[in-house]
Amino acid sequence: MSRKSKVFTGLPEKKLALAFILTAFAALFLGSNLGPFQAFNYAGLNIYHLKFMPFVNSYYQGLTLHGVLNALVFTTFFISGLLWYLPAKEMNIRPNMTFSWISYFVMLLGLVMAAVAILANTSNVMYTFYAPLKGHWGFYLGLALVVVASLMVAFEVVRMRQVWKKENPGKVTPIVTFMSVMLWLMWAIASVGIVVEVVVFLIPWSFGLLDGVDPQITKSLFWWTGHPIVYFWLLPAYVSWYGLMPKQVKGELASDSLTRLVFVLFLLFSTPVGFHHQFTDPGIPAGWKMLHSMMTMFVGVPSLITAFTIGASLELGGRALGGKGVLGWIKKLPWNDPSVAGQLMAMLLFIPAGAGGIVLGSFNLNIMLHNTAWIPGHFHITVGGAVTLTFIAMTFWLLPHLTNRKLFSKRLALGTVWSWFIGMIFFSTGMHWEGLLLIPRRAHISNMAENLQGVYAGAEFPMMLTGIGGGILWLSIALFFTVILGTIFLGKKDVDVPEVPFVDNKWASDTGLAAAMDKIWAWFAVAALLVAVVYAPTLYELFSTYVSIPGQTPW
Numbered sequence: 421m422s423r424k425s426k427v428f429t430g431l432p433e434k435k436l437a438l439a440f441i442l443t444a445f446a447a448l449f450l451g452s453n454l455g456p457f458q459a460f461n462y463a464g465l466n467i468y469h470l471k472f473m474p475f476v477n478s479y480y481q482g483l484t485l486h487g488v489l490n491a492l493v494f495t496t497f498f499i500s501g502l503l504w505y506l507p508a509k510e511m512n513i514r515p516n517m518t519f520s521w522i523s524y525f526v527m528l529l530g531l532v533m534a535a536v537a538i539l540a541n542t543s544n545v546m547y548t549f550y551a552p553l554k555g556h557w558g559f560y561l562g563l564a565l566v567v568v569a570s571l572m573v574a575f576e577v578v579r580m581r582q583v584w585k586k587e588n589p590g591k592v593t594p595i596v597t598f599m600s601v602m603l604w605l606m607w608a609i610a611s612v613g614i615v616v617e618v619v620v621f622l623i624p625w626s627f628g629l630l631d632g633v634d635p636q637i638t639k640s641l642f643w644w645t646g647h648p649i650v651y652f653w654l655l656p657a658y659v660s661w662y663g664l665m666p667k668q669v670k671g672e673l674a675s676d677s678l679t680r681l682v683f684v685l686f687l688l689f690s691t692p693v694g695f696h697h698q699f700t701d702p703g704i705p706a707g708w709k710m711l712h713s714m715m716t717m718f719v720g721v722p723s724l725i726t727a728f729t730i731g732a733s734l735e736l737g738g739r740a741l742g743g744k745g746v747l748g749w750i751k752k753l754p755w756n757d758p759s760v761a762g763q764l765m766a767m768l769l770f771i772p773a774g775a776g777g778i779v780l781g782s783f784n785l786n787i788m789l790h791n792t793a794w795i796p797g798h799f800h801i802t803v804g805g806a807v808t809l810t811f812i813a814m815t816f817w818l819l820p821h822l823t824n825r826k827l828f829s830k831r832l833a834l835g836t837v838w839s840w841f842i843g844m845i846f847f848s849t850g851m852h853w854e855g856l857l858l859i860p861r862r863a864h865i866s867n868m869a870e871n872l873q874g875v876y877a878g879a880e881f882p883m884m885l886t887g888i889g890g891g892i893l894w895l896s897i898a899l900f901f902t903v904i905l906g907t908i909f910l911g912k913k914d915v916d917v918p919e920v921p922f923v924d925n926k927w928a929s930d931t932g933l934a935a936a937m938d939k940i941w942a943w944f945a946v947a948a949l950l951v952a953v954v955y956a957p958t959l960y961e962l963f964s965t966y967v968s969i970p971g972q973t974p975w
């Protein structure tokens with residue numbers, strides 16, 4: 421093999437990955453401390469007027485900050501750091517550091533702009549920011565910059581893979597890099613919707629260049645991105661479950677080709693399903709909604725495959741560690757390792773989480789649950805549970821790896837993952853249940869006449885679960901940040917520094933299915949075509965009946 425590209429050096433790459441990840445945690449810190457306020461609201465306790473956070477003026481400002489910082493900013497920074505660092509390290513290629521640092525600073529600028537706009541009480545438009553609610557241009561431009569920066573990271577990872585392919589003719593992309601590249605290509609297709617929404621409509625509108633915009637068009641473009649963004653969050657967790665976890669539990673990857681197939685399926689099916697967020701909307705023909713409902717069931721398939729393949733990988737590990745019997749291997753898994761325990765619990769959370777998603781994707785059942793508390797119940801065990809708990813758990817090896825410092829306290833780390841797990845179970849059971857009782861989402865219910873007059877009578881028990889969950893999660897966040905700060909400031913230097921636990925992929929092959937799936941541009945083209953087919957007719961229809969509506973700023 422002739423090597424022309426510069427090789428991965430270590431320290432400079434670690435520094436940038438750390439910058440992305442620590443910025444992610446800063447956003448998470450502020451965002452998650454606002455969470456219990458939402459939970460207590462759904463427990464019927466109105467504590468907003470107590471002004472715990474002087475910069476939060478209203479329920480909706482708190483909710484927007486919470487959603488934007490946790491769901492959009494924390495995830496994007498963490499994923500950009502992680503899925504830039506891992507492929508570079510796996511391929512042993514030096515990223516273009518100047519370009520990569522620029523992408524970090526563009527993302528940071530975007531974060532600051534959006535955060536200032538929300539903190540200044542100008543943009544309480546929720547993390548699902550479509551018209552007619554109208555925010556400040558700084559909010560939209562800021563989030564646009566975050567997306568642009570993430571696409572710069574995508575570009576760099578794909579570029580590194582091209583370099584690797586040139587230097588390794590006839591070889592198939594290494595597994596962790598393959599998964600990462602598929603995620604970035606999926607994100608490139610997925611982000612088109614939000615880019616058009618923000619650049620063509622929301623920014624000119626908020627600058628005053630347009631008098632109004634069509635809410636249904638901005639909403640449809642938002643959900644073009646808004647659904648696949650959930651796989652943009654989920655797939656990095658899958659990268660860890662497939663590509664790193666097996667090594668951590670002394671197991672092995674159960675199947676190379678199924679792993680690749682899962683990521684190809686996500687590239688194909690993540691995006692053409694957005695109307696399942698709009699089943700109750702006018703202006704979208706029922707036939708197209710039905711098609712998106714069917715496609716939603718397709719996009720459940722790679723996760724069902726994942727449950728099987730990851731289960732098998734873990735079982736191989738548990739048996740290698742001496743586990744016997746049908747379930748005895750589960751006990752033998754290294755539950756005392758906080759990084760492993762947290763990810764196992766994340767997987768357990770994802771089982772009911774996924775089932776709740778399938779319910780929502782069903783055309784007829786959705787009508788009952790849309791816009792109820794079920795929805796935040798669902799997305800807290802998916803992105804807040806499965807994904808965030810995986811990221812938290814990974815941090816327990818990743819942070820020592822990047823800082824060359826020993827993890828501050830294994831006990832507190834274990835306490836973090838258990839309390840997150842238990843808190844999420846309480847919280848989302850309560851919220852799903854409240855949803856079944858038709859309590860609306862995104863409502864300051866603790867301050868509403870219904871609550872005060874006892875119309876939510878009968879909902880006391882789920883409301884109590886929600887409140888207890890919020891309290892436990894608050895404790896968990898405190899533990900987590902104690903571990904992070906303890907590691908950074910007090911962790912012993914240069915002892916027991918973990919390496920990246922890349923899986924031994926003994927089924928790797930350079931021919932057959934693996935080679936077919938490595939033709940990434942062909943899959944990319946099919947995915948783009950699929951999105952065009954399921955979106956073009958409806959968007960054409962909506963554009964040809966364009967209705968311009970002025971913005972609303974009801975705060």
Ligand code: HAS
Pocket residue numbers: 548650651653654696697716717719720723724726727728730731734750764765767768770771773774775776777778780781782786789790791795798799802803807
């Ligand atoms: Fe969802 C709404 C449908 C997955 C996030 N979703 C949302 C919203 C968010 C969100 C944020 O069709 C709200 C947006 C808003 O504010 O309005 N969702 C689905 C479906 C799936 C799904 C079908 N969602 C996710 C994931 C998310 C996420 C993942 C974040 C990361 N969702 C919907 C629909 C709506 C929706 C409708 C709109 C509702 C409305 O009306 O507004 C599927 O992808 C789920 C498939 C998952 C599975 C589970 C597989 C299980 C695995 C674990 C294996 C465990 C093992 C255990 C092996 C089939 C892989 C081993 C452990 C041991 C200890 C041994």
Ligand code: CU1
Pocket residue numbers: 646647648650694696697
């Ligand atoms: Cu969705």
